[in-house]
Amino acid sequence: MKIQQEAAHDVSDEPLLSKHMHAFILSHGSLEEALAFLLATKLANTNLDFDVLYELFWDALRSCAKIRSAICADIKAVKDRDPACLSYCHCILNYKGFQACEAYRIFHYLWVQGRQPLACLLQSRVAEVFAVDIHPAAKIGKGVLFDHATGVVIGETAVVGDNVAILHGVTLGGTGKQGGDRHPKIGEGVLIGAGASIIGNIRVGEGAKVGAGAVVLIDVPPRTTAVGCPARLVGSRTNPSTLK
Amino acid sequence: MKIQQEAAHDVSDEPLLSKHMHAFILSHGSLEEALAFLLATKLANTNLDFDVLYELFWDALRSCAKIRSAICADIKAVKDRDPACLSYCHCILNYKGFQACEAYRIFHYLWVQGRQPLACLLQSRVAEVFAVDIHPAAKIGKGVLFDHATGVVIGETAVVGDNVAILHGVTLGGTGKQGGDRHPKIGEGVLIGAGASIIGNIRVGEGAKVGAGAVVLIDVPPRTTAVGCPARLVGSRTNPSTLK
Amino acid sequence: MKIQQEAAHDVSDEPLLSKHMHAFILSHGSLEEALAFLLATKLANTNLDFDVLYELFWDALRSCAKIRSAICADIKAVKDRDPACLSYCHCILNYKGFQACEAYRIFHYLWVQGRQPLACLLQSRVAEVFAVDIHPAAKIGKGVLFDHATGVVIGETAVVGDNVAILHGVTLGGTGKQGGDRHPKIGEGVLIGAGASIIGNIRVGEGAKVGAGAVVLIDVPPRTTAVGCPARLVGSRTNPSTLK
Numbered sequence: 001m002k003i004q005q006e007a008a009h010d011v012s013d014e015p016l017l018s019k020h021m022h023a024f025i026l027s028h029g030s031l032e033e034a035l036a037f038l039l040a041t042k043l044a045n046t047n048l049d050f051d052v053l054y055e056l057f058w059d060a061l062r063s064c065a066k067i068r069s070a071i072c073a074d075i076k077a078v079k080d081r082d083p084a085c086l087s088y089c090h091c092i093l094n095y096k097g098f099q100a101c102e103a104y105r106i107f108h109y110l111w112v113q114g115r116q117p118l119a120c121l122l123q124s125r126v127a128e129v130f131a132v133d134i135h136p137a138a139k140i141g142k143g144v145l146f147d148h149a150t151g152v153v154i155g156e157t158a159v160v161g162d163n164v165a166i167l168h169g170v171t172l173g174g175t176g177k178q179g180g181d182r183h184p185k186i187g188e189g190v191l192i193g194a195g196a197s198i199i200g201n202i203r204v205g206e207g208a209k210v211g212a213g214a215v216v217l218i219d220v221p222p223r224t225t226a227v228g229c230p231a232r233l234v235g236s237r238t239n240p241s242t243l244k
Numbered sequence: 245m246k247i248q249q250e251a252a253h254d255v256s257d258e259p260l261l262s263k264h265m266h267a268f269i270l271s272h273g274s275l276e277e278a279l280a281f282l283l284a285t286k287l288a289n290t291n292l293d294f295d296v297l298y299e300l301f302w303d304a305l306r307s308c309a310k311i312r313s314a315i316c317a318d319i320k321a322v323k324d325r326d327p328a329c330l331s332y333c334h335c336i337l338n339y340k341g342f343q344a345c346e347a348y349r350i351f352h353y354l355w356v357q358g359r360q361p362l363a364c365l366l367q368s369r370v371a372e373v374f375a376v377d378i379h380p381a382a383k384i385g386k387g388v389l390f391d392h393a394t395g396v397v398i399g400e401t402a403v404v405g406d407n408v409a410i411l412h413g414v415t416l417g418g419t420g421k422q423g424g425d426r427h428p429k430i431g432e433g434v435l436i437g438a439g440a441s442i443i444g445n446i447r448v449g450e451g452a453k454v455g456a457g458a459v460v461l462i463d464v465p466p467r468t469t470a471v472g473c474p475a476r477l478v479g480s481r482t483n484p485s486t487l488k
Numbered sequence: 489m490k491i492q493q494e495a496a497h498d499v500s501d502e503p504l505l506s507k508h509m510h511a512f513i514l515s516h517g518s519l520e521e522a523l524a525f526l527l528a529t530k531l532a533n534t535n536l537d538f539d540v541l542y543e544l545f546w547d548a549l550r551s552c553a554k555i556r557s558a559i560c561a562d563i564k565a566v567k568d569r570d571p572a573c574l575s576y577c578h579c580i581l582n583y584k585g586f587q588a589c590e591a592y593r594i595f596h597y598l599w600v601q602g603r604q605p606l607a608c609l610l611q612s613r614v615a616e617v618f619a620v621d622i623h624p625a626a627k628i629g630k631g632v633l634f635d636h637a638t639g640v641v642i643g644e645t646a647v648v649g650d651n652v653a654i655l656h657g658v659t660l661g662g663t664g665k666q667g668g669d670r671h672p673k674i675g676e677g678v679l680i681g682a683g684a685s686i687i688g689n690i691r692v693g694e695g696a697k698v699g700a701g702a703v704v705l706i707d708v709p710p711r712t713t714a715v716g717c718p719a720r721l722v723g724s725r726t727n728p729s730t731l732k
Contacts, residue, residue, distance in 0.1 A: 010605040013603075013605065014605050014606050016540055017605060017606060017609065019535055019537070020535045020536055023534075023535040024535065041535070047263055047267040047268065047285070048263075052260055083662075083667035083668075083670075084623060084644050086604060086605070086608065090605070090608055093609065093612065094608050094611070094612035096615055096616055115257075115258055116330060117254040117257065117258050117330070117334070118258050118260060118261060120330065120338050121337065121338060123338070124337070124338035124339070127340055127394070128286075128373065128374065129616065131375045131394045133392045133394065135328060148615070148621045148641045150375075150395075150615070150619045150641070151394045151395045151413055151639045151657070153412055153438065155328070156327075156328050165664070168621070168641055168659070169439070169639055169683075171438045171456065173411070173456065174327075176325075176435065176437075178327075180327075182327075191664065193664075193685075193687075194641065194661055194685050194687075195413075195439060195657070195659065195683060197437075199437075199438075199456050211703065211718070212659065212685040212687050212703050213683075213685050213717045214717070215455065215456050215458075227703075227717075227718060228718065229472055229473040229717040230455070230471060290529060291507055291511040291512065291529070292507075296504055300504070359501075359502055360574060361498040361501065361502050361505060361578070364574065365505065368581070368584065371584055371636070371638070372584055372617065375619045375638045375639075377636045377656070394638070394639075395619075395656065397636045399572070400571075400572050413657065415656070415657075415683065417655070417682055418571075420569075420653070420679065422571075423571035424571075439657075439683060439701075441681075441683055443681075443700050457701065459700050473701045473702070473715075473717040474699070474715060474716065
């Protein structure tokens, strides 16, 4: 396994990491086993036993091919898209956005199975440990990069397409006026900059970009950029002149 | 107690939650006892003993009827105003904004009693554990909803009225130019959107709304909406035409 | 040592703090020893031993006069510039921004020595524990104040001058378009308000101010203020009329 080679290389360079790398990477037979162990270690506490969480996570990862395939796509997305990512091993061990996303995939699976109170408890632990708050009912595609990740909030009826990149501080929120379907729908390959808020049941088309700090309250057509507070549209591939 | 019925119902649906629900809800004789236990568990660490914190919190909650009445109003606010809140039990166990707010109520009580170093230590633990930083001298009314809560900062001389809703990433900050009374005064029933910053000793009138990402540097009249960066006013109940 | 006098005074006022103050302040022979102990306590976990971290941190602080001098300047900056800071002891114990900054100074030192995987692991622990994400390769001067600190992100090729104040939620980020030198350069004495994003390899001149929530995509001349999203320049000491 490529990831174990990376871990062994790091340990030979830095023997201080030996215990850490054995616990999280080198002692496991598969990526899924390593991830179940890592997430159970981080999310367990006095009244939420490691053993219970490990069994639950390992079971979900073994049972659900869709999660397994999403995990692989997510790791590749982090490594390919973040110039600061040194290795796959680095992504798994040190990216709390990656860790929060994979925890979400498991508690979303539990939510879909009708295990609401358990899914919500895990959502809450992820919000506490990683400062990332993703509702278990939200739908998130594969190959998604959560970079830095602190402060990300994704609401109950949000939908995020494949290969989306979401920076820290991003909100996919509701207007607070109603229940029901009230959160954004984000198309494939969208890039959402740091601190951007996308609010309401609106659509951000595939390949669109949302600038840092933008507050988006209107639909954004495909391959268009939205900037500002409130956000305006500033050009697209088919209409390269901007509205600035 | 309604909350214990909810907890028992969740345990019968999901036996994995049994230990968790017993520790935090089912083994306690009152809401205050449960909350003192929960907060002491979350805020204790190696050099800050659970027993010391539990006694301190339980004592504050027993002694101060004002905190007890605020807690009830806060739980109701979360349940009534957040469509994603499943039950009162869900609010107590899983909303770090609720937990941070109730911890604030206790360390504000300690601050008012002249126990500054202890109050500041608890403020710091809440900032670390929940990523919510509320100065112990700030004054916050009852029935307040802190939704998601990551990144909230409320300064020393801020005042927040009853029934205010504050989303994640909100700052009630100073201008950094001076000491003294330097933070915002927020009227009753105000709604402050995600990531909004309200800066300086300014007044946001009752029933006003502050949009997501707004940066408010001027007074906002009652029942008026402020949006943008820097924020402008965009209409009110008595003057429904907007300045957009 | 002034700081120990402050701690002893707090313990005499508040005996509950005795264990905490002895562990973190009163039992140590120097500020560096106290800080190594505090950071090792906070960043250790099941698979990252306190003893290993304490030796590592203490060794870095003993070996590197530049870090020691920066720590003193940082403490003074917090005490002098934040009206809410009660004492030097209060800063060391309760300011997660200060703690995250000093941890950065140590893992930056490790990064420069070629110990990348160890430095990245510590960066990740600081992101998890304090919600502050500073790349170990970033260069940060001395006398820096990180106030509140939740959500701060500083990229790999960012440079921050001496005596800069950075509020919570600030991003010194890249545009995501390229690798290489892609992050901002912040001059001496700059003040960056809450939630501001400064994006790309741009320059913010000495003594400049960046308003809360500003999104800065262009160079900011010295002693000039940038506000808005995207940010525009609104006057300077030599050109006091504003461009509003």
